[in-house]
Amino acid sequence: MIEKIIRKKIKEYRQEIIDTLCSLISIPTVNPPGHSYRQCIYYLFKILTKWGIDDCIITSPDEDYTRFSLIGSYGKGKNSLHFHGHYDVVPANAQKQFYPRVNKTRIYGRGSSDMKSGLIAMLFAIRAIKECGMKLKDKINFSIVPDEETGGELGTNYLMESKFLPLSNLGMLMPEPTSGAIWNANKGALTCRITIKGKSAHVGLQHQGVNAFEHMVKVANSFLELKNDIQKRKTSLKINPPEAKHSVILIGGESGSGDNFNIVPEKAFFTIDRRINPEEKLVEAKNELIQVLEKHKREGMEIEIKVLQGGESSIANTDFPLAIILKKIITQITGKSPDFTLCPGLCEIRFFNNRGIPAYAYGPGLLEVSHGPNEYVHINDILNCTLIYALTAIRLLT
Numbered sequence: 001m002i003e004k005i006i007r008k009k010i011k012e013y014r015q016e017i018i019d020t021l022c023s024l025i026s027i028p029t030v031n032p033p034g035h036s037y038r039q040c041i042y043y044l045f046k047i048l049t050k051w052g053i054d055d056c057i058i059t060s061p062d063e064d065y066t067r068f069s070l071i072g073s074y075g076k077g078k079n080s081l082h083f084h085g086h087y088d089v090v091p092a093n094a095q096k097q098f099y100p101r102v103n104k105t106r107i108y109g110r111g112s113s114d115m116k117s118g119l120i121a122m123l124f125a126i127r128a129i130k131e132c133g134m135k136l137k138d139k140i141n142f143s144i145v146p147d148e149e150t151g152g153e154l155g156t157n158y159l160m161e162s163k164f165l166p167l168s169n170l171g172m173l174m175p176e177p178t179s180g181a182i183w184n185a186n187k188g189a190l191t192c193r194i195t196i197k198g199k200s201a202h203v204g205l206q207h208q209g210v211n212a213f214e215h216m217v218k219v220a221n222s223f224l225e226l227k228n229d230i231q232k233r234k235t236s237l238k239i240n241p242p243e244a245k246h247s248v249i250l251i252g253g254e255s256g257s258g259d260n261f262n263i264v265p266e267k268a269f270f271t272i273d274r275r276i277n278p279e280e281k282l283v284e285a286k287n288e289l290i291q292v293l294e295k296h297k298r299e300g301m302e303i304e305i306k307v308l309q310g311g312e313s314s315i316a317n318t319d320f321p322l323a324i325i326l327k328k329i330i331t332q333i334t335g336k337s338p339d340f341t342l343c344p345g346l347c348e349i350r351f352f353n354n355r356g357i358p359a360y361a362y363g364p365g366l367l368e369v370s371h372g373p374n375e376y377v378h379i380n381d382i383l384n385c386t387l388i389y390a391l392t393a394i395r396l397l398t
Contacts, residue, residue: 002134003332006390009128010383017124017382018107020047022100024087024116025109031088031149034065040087041068044123044144048072051127055142060158067146067154071164074126075139081322081396082141082168082357083126083389084348085119085175086148086155087111093373108376113365117377118175118385119144121364125389136397141168148348151189151309156351170396171322172352175385176343177365177377182326184340184360185237186347188276188313190285193254193269194219194293197302200259200266209264213257215301216268222292223251223272230288235277237315239342248275271308275345278313286310311346314353316360322396323360329391330362333384338362362388 010017027040041057048055048070055072073080089111092098097110107117126140143165145155159165176183196216201209226249233247250273258265276285286307293303317323318340331337343349344367349359364381 002394003391005132006128007387009132010124010386010390013124013128013386014383017120017386018102018379021107021112021117021120021382022102024120025100025111026098028092028098029088029111029146030091031147034062034067034088034146037065037068037088037146041070041144044070048123051130053126053130058159058164060154062154067158069146069155069159070144071142071159073139073141074130075136075397077136077138079138079170080141080166080168081138081170081393082143082172082352083122083174084143084145084156084172085115085122086145086348087116087119088146088149089114090149090371097375105380106376106378108374110375112377113177113375114370115175115177115363115365117365117382118177118363121382121385122175122389124386125393128386128390129393134394134398136394138170138397140393140397141166151311151346152348152351156348160351160355167355167357169357171320172349172357172359173322173326173389173392174348174359174361175363176347176361177363177367177370178361179240179367180336180338181240181341182323182330182338182360182362183343183347183349184318184323185278185315186313186343186350187278187345188280188282188285189309189311189346190274190276190282190307191309192272192289193306193308194272195267195269195304195306197304198264198266198268201264203262203264206264209266211264212268213265215296216257216270219293219296219301219303220251220270222296223249226288226292227251233277233280235279235342237278237342238339239344244344247277247280249273276313278315278342280313282310282312312350312354314350316349316353316358320358322358325395326360326362326392329388329395333388333391
């Protein structure tokens with residue numbers, strides 16, 4: 001009976017869900033650097049206020065662009081389930097991605113998959129519960145944050161460190177584009193920029209200079225040797241595709257050197273992006289990189305390392321009540337039993353898992369199209385996830 005009532009209400013929302021998602025996609029919340037954050041969060045704030053759902057805006061200062069988060073709740077009680085998501089998106093492949101395109105089955109645009117469709121589904125799930133008059137013995141907390149795409153320091157981490165986020169003891173659910181799986185674990189990440197300094201000189205007097213590029217090549221070769229060892233490591237957790245079981249080190253995602261072809265380069269740089277399985281520790285991964293650099297420093301090289309991003313891996317048990325209920329509801333609505341798998345990248349479930357709050361990700365988007373030039377989401381998947389989120393909350397909170 002409850003499913004029929006909620007399903008009917010969500011069916012009534014269909015066109016409004018599509019229109020709201022299209023409006024959200026058209027707000028270019030590009031990160032970096034953090035464009036249109038204010039516009040986006042106030043748009044969502046007005047929607048929730050109109051629906052009569054308690055929410056408030058939290059700002060976190062930044063030198064370039066102020067960060068805005070939205071937090072709120074529905075229901076009463078000392079126990080709570082937490083809905084969580086981010087509204088920032090990676091830069092577009094073309095400006096037209098911010099002009100959403102709708103056909104019979106799909107919505108195209110930057111953020112359609114990752115993860116504005118999931119945000120809309122969660123918010124409409126709360127609305128459906130409210131408008132259907134469902135009595136919850138406990139409550140739903142929610143947070144909508146910026147900066148997930150760059151590590152979450154001024155988003156989720158700021159809210160937690162400043163104690164704006166309640167520690168929801170019934171767990172956290174977020175709508176990442178999981179391609180039909182449930183992510184109960186995530187890889188950690190360590191991203192660094194390595195800068196090698198030399199001394200400039202004219203090509204005809206290159207003996208008077210120190211070639212930073214040549215030194216960089218030696219350092220990069222040392223990391224290639226380390227890569228052979230790192231790539232032999234595998235996680236024991238299930239992950240799709242299976243090839244992603246390996247630990248990862250990407251060398252030279254960004255690189256550069258010099259000012260002109262006839263000048264000895266006085267500076268050279270390259271990046272390292274390390275993705276860490278749950279069996280590894282972030283501090284150990286960082287020490288591995290530092291040991292390579294220290295060896296070359298002892299040879300006389302001048303090297304600097306700047307950490308651009310750091311995040312721990314995490315894991316939540318699959319026998320927690322939220323996990324069991326979520327899997328049952330997904331199977332009931334979609335006809336497919338989802339696997340619990342490891343997220344192949346960094347994911348904000350880590351902020352909750354590592355504070356003792358079991359956290360899971362499941363969303364309408366597809367990981368394989370997220371961040372790409374033809375990012376899209378299936379409309380039916382959005383509607384199904386809206387129903388799944390609502391029924392999961394009802395089952396857990398009644």
